[in-house]
Amino acid sequence: MISQSTIDQVFDTSRVEEVIGDFVQLKKAGSNFKGLSPFSDERSPSFMVSPVKQIWKDFSTGKGGTAVSFLMEHEHFTYPEAIKYLAKKYNIEIEETVQSDEQKEAANERESLYLVSEFASTYFQKILHKTDQGKSIGLSYFKERGFTEDTIKKFDLGYSLDEWQAFTDEALKQGYNIDYLEKTGLTIVKESKRFDRFKGRVMFPIKSMSGRVLGFGGRILITDKKAAKYVNSPESDIYYKSKVLYGIYHAKQSIAKEDNCYLVEGYTDVIQFHQTGIKNVVSSSGTALTSEQIRLINRLTKNITVLFDGDAAGMRASLRGIDLILEQGMNVKVCTFPEGEDPDSFSKKHTLDELALYLNENAKDFIQFKASVLFEDSKNDPIKKAETVRDIVNSISKIPDRIKKEIYIQECARIMDISEEVLFSTLAQINKKEFQEENKKYKNEQKAFDVIKHQQPVKKVDVQYVLERKIIEVLLLYGNKTEDFEDLVLKENDKGDLILEPVIHQAKVFEKVFLDLQDDEMEFSNEQFKTLYYTIIDTLNQSTEFNLKSFINSVDSETSSQITTILMEDERYMLDDWNRMNIFPKEKNQNVAQLVSETILSLRCFLIDQKVKEFQQETLQNKIDTNRNILEEVKDYSSLKMLLSRKLNRVL
Known part of the structure; x- marks a missing residue:
């Protein structure tokens, strides 16, 4: 297991824009970066990276998260592997305990294929540099090609002994499963026989963009008309020839x-x-x-x-x-x-x-x-x-x-x-032909779409969902910030009318939100937001320092993706090159206290409307022409909403 101090250091040091920049060409877009999605086939950018928030969002697939989650999505790393990759990138020494046999067995099949491939690469390098056959045949060949020692080591070049099952025997001796040796193509299994695919060849490891060994290319050094000059690993769960580039x-x-x-x-x-x-x-x-x-x-x-x-x-x-x-x-x-x-x-x-x-x-x-x-x-x-x-x-x-x-x-x-x-x-003429073919394809697709479209009613905007989502965003971005808040205390004036009197007090944002929701007995209607809300409040209560990046990495992948979606939704407009069309969207410059107050007030107004509708429904269901108590409550709620709306500068 990797120690917590190492994980904390990795989180503190790593920069999401630097990590993703190794895999995707990012271009500046205001305070953010944008690029083509690495998860889908597209020509217009839908991928956004926020250096300020240290998160990314792919609007084409809905995926999002931190540098760690990107590596897990893109490179199919496990969580520990993503941490190790970042530690290596930023020269951070890893503190960890030795893996037990049970932990090794718990690794999934895909990971086992990677482990076998990594072992093979190390083995072939060792054979090249440490054995007489490797040095006299393999190393001599590379040096004849003009490759220096540094280059040979940099590309992890190796040699497979000219023996039928030298590699397979060593791999089995080291505890690697014959099934994974066969699935990676390193060993060919035929009935009771098994032998090395790359027997007597110099080896070129084929790596992913992050440096993981996916497969091999092997070149034969003897003249044999029956044998292919080059042999590549067969396709497997980790190696797809059409999706890989050597180097x-x-x-x-x-x-x-x-x-x-x-x-x-x-x-x-x-x-x-x-x-x-x-x-x-x-x-x-x-x-x-x-x-x-x-x-x-x-x-x-x-x-x-x-x-x-x-x-x-x-x-x-x-x-x-x-x-x-x-x-x-x-x-x-x-x-x-x-x-x-x-x-x-x-x-x-x-x-x-x-x-x-x-x-x-x-x-x-x-x-x-x-x-x-x-x-x-x-x-x-x-x-x-x-x-x-x-x-x-x-x-x-x-x-x-x-x-x-x-x-x-x-x-x-x-x-x-x-x-x-x-x-x-x-x-x-060429374009017309292509257009006709595309148009025909589109019409066929549209017919199927129309059937679905007519079956689905137009969805209305869920106001409460939007406001609850905004509260989560405020807590994530500014929860630990201290602000001066203007509270409105309901009082009677000399004439007996209800008025809202402003009172200034200082508080942390999360405390203000929590107390306001508690005072009004307001509950989240969305269960996911409700769970996330209490998780954030609990974290902020326990820690004086709230690190957004660490918090996102501490929750499960589904919650992490949800948080990223909430935080990056306002950045979506930056994917469109509005400046090129002389349209300049305004930067958000609203102060935090105002944002918090307006969000809470808006939710209060919405809930008042809902309460009034409930009274109306109750009156209709009871079929009562006049109900003095209900009418009085409706009047009180309407007066309160009028006062709150004045504070929000809204016209009713």
Whole structure:
């Protein structure tokens, strides 16, 4: 177990905007930050981070919480793992007791897969550096590739012995379950036999954005026509090839800082670039580029530079990937290397300055690249040229931004020596076809929606819910703050009329709220708010220092999400770029005492209305024409509401 002092230090030190900034590209939005949701596929930001409140909210999925809950949601960490991750990030020494066998057994299956993968990574590194076979074969290979000791250790490169079950035997000896070895693909089980998948291969661990080992890529070093040159881990509950990019853990901060991501094809391309000094580079790990991988980059930057070697056939096969990138609304450039060179070999022969200069000078806009590749095959054939033009226009049609579309059409007309009118017409045809298909799909969906829509009545605003929610928000944000409050004492004047006389007194916000609700015997109608209210009041009563971040982390995940929703609801408008449209929303500048008083008074007025309605209903049910007592009470309540409304500056 991790000691409480370590947990407290992690909470005090960690910054939610810094932690989430490692996974999502955040842009300033007033006093907050906004970005694309890492939990859903979207193009307009619905993800908000508040540095002041130290919480985040994803309005597209409803998820929210603190830095710890983000890691638990995004990286599927357990609570202790999230604490350990933050402790490592902020160089905090962890105090903990040794896990018992029972605690190890209690870990869920997914966590067990992670533990097996972490063990395998450590084992392969040990074999590489500590055994004769590992040093003579594996380490020699990496050094021949030009990798330094620091680079080999940084990427946790390893070696799997050229023996049928050396790894499996060691894993079983250390107490790891054969089921998890099989599910991660590290061990192949066939009837009574079991053997190592990566026998005799150098190992490349594939990590998540947070650095957890998800799977492996293994390269064979002997010439064997029957064996594949590269073998990857099969998909599992923790490893989905289409959602993973090799090198993203080491590249994420550099990608965000440089606002650009270099996309290469292989493991060694990534490592060699990184060693040369270009760190904002990732690879699709030998698989075809997917939209999920592009969205992973999209969280960090809108700019991708795709790097190809001089193989023309390979470049044509990769053109589809460019269209996928364009569909995500990203900016694409393409850079090719001289014939016979690839990113690995080229970066090995050049210094950082030379490599950076080459990339800068040779990175072409996608349209220039696509035109030059396709134009070579079609320049003497009018029919092929027409197909090439249509192919390029089809790529342009994928771009969501209309201004960019027009600029690219103009560029295409210039390169292909064809009129803009023809290209715009072709684009219109493509868009019309896509629009018709989308419209047909939308109409089918709308029919189903209309059936549901007509069945559901329009929901009215629940005033009491809104006011109770506001009380919770006030307590969370300002509960421990001391304010001067103006209370209204009901008195009779010389004429015998009821008047409200103001009296100033000092109190803490939570004490003021608690006493006012108690005096009027006001109870929360929402059970969740009621539970949360008493939890907050109890916490504030027991502690002189109320830390919002620590409080959110101390409650269960459902309550934590509810608190985040309450606190971030007012920030939703900042997701829309109102300033760009010359609309400037006012900042909240109301003082706390006024906010508390108005909220309580508004709830009182609402409850008075409810009481009057009850009297009306009672009169109707009893079928009494006149009931003096009820009429007197209604009159008294109406007078009280009039006085309260005056205080609220409302016209009745």
